Amino acid sequence: MVENSETATLTLTGITGASASSTTSTTITILDGDSPPQILTPPQTLFVPPGSSFSLSVGATSGTLPLSYQWYLGTNPISGATSATYTVTAADVALHQGNYSVVVTNSNGSTTSSTATVTVKNPAILTFTSATASAIENDGTLTLTLQRGGSDVGAVSVDVALTNGTATSPSDFTSSTTTVSWPNGDTANKTVSIPLTNDAIAEPAKNFQALLSNYSLDAIPGGVTAVEITLLDDDAGPTITQPLVARRAVTGWNSSLSIGVQSQTTVTHQWFKNGVLIPGANTNTLNFTPVSLTDYGIYSVEATTPMTTMFPTSSSSSSVSPPQPSTQPPRHRRPPHLVPRSQAHSIPPKPIASSKSKPPRTPKASPSISRPPLT
């Protein structure tokens, strides 16, 4: 009698003198001995690059053995393809592309599998265009770009999934998995927009990741399968890492004032002299090339970030002490502390009469270059 497979479950009960392990029951399948074979895992559709090997397999079971197999390409039986797995060592589009099926036979009859399609083509190569990205939380969205290389034949797709780092969804960004698709023949770059959460909390820079997964069958990973995303805060003001320091400058020598400012967002600088804006002085350093008497004054710099309203801009100020008339040759326009020590030894500056009103002075050797007496 032909009948379906039947199952029975054996369970251990009434265990004494021992404790039960996690497995206390097992299922037994009773196969019918009068049926044709049953196909459990049919062959799977494949995309194969030309010249590559590929295999098709079928999983079949039967209460009556042995089983025999015959693979078909279309309606034609493939010579010698008579086992559960059919392997081709070098795929050729003319010889191997098409719809495959397998007929499994026992003494009771035959069963034909569902069809698997083998397409012989080069894969599309899908990748992010950059392994890193950064955004400020008030940007609204962060855009990631994906590229299709390799074959432009066929429709391909890949999923972009987001994973929490120190930045988490939904407090810092909105996590979702986006499927990015290219139609047949399309090689244009595609973008994914990630919504960012703009809070009012001052916080450190955070990170999260975007990952490619679930490539369509004829697509493979390219060079960049993950993007490390840095999420910058817009609520913390700039921090001054190097304050302005008062400086005595010597006329005729080059000098500079500078400030160090750290911020997660862009910092713009503006220098002021005696409270008056200096046009064009918009970097962290203000150069005097060289210092002249008119440079004497109180200098300040304002460092500004594109913040929300929580923090005021930072500013710092410093004075420049009155410049001294030069006693140095103007052509040596380097301050002594920038001259390498060996050079300071070998080429001591020569006193030259100043053109200014004060009488010339003979420079004394700097303590840094005077030698202690030998003992």
Ligand SMILES: [Ca+2]
């Ligand atoms: Ca945030």
Ligand SMILES: [Ca+2]
């Ligand atoms: Ca904010």
Ligand SMILES: [Ca+2]
């Ligand atoms: Ca914030």
